[in-house]
Amino acid sequence: MPLYTDGLFERRGEHLNAALERPRRHAGAPAREPLDALCDELLIRLGADGDDIAVLAVRPVPPR
Structure with missing residues (x-):
């Protein structure tokens, strides 16, 4: 699940x-x-130009 700032989009x-x-x-x-590949792909696919961008991605793991 990626979280991002408005600078990404x-x-x-x-x-x-x-x-x-x-x-x-x-x-x-x-x-x-x-x-890390997911975040990189989002930046590339969205044409992010580096201004005010933060991306955080987490993949929850089910409890054991």
């Missing part, structure tokens, strides 16, 4: 609902990859 002049849909579309494909 927010674009000037774009409606917020459209911007929020972009990470949802792109997070599904690499979801089974290692977490």
Whole structure:
């Protein structure tokens, strides 16, 4: 489950609902990859330019 700041998806002049849909579309494909690869792919696929971006991904492990 990735968590991210608005710098990852927010674009000037774009409606917020459209911007929020972009990470949802792109997070599904690499979801089974290692977490560092998932974060890297999100940055690449979303065209992140480095301004005000933070991404945190966690994969919960079921209790034993």
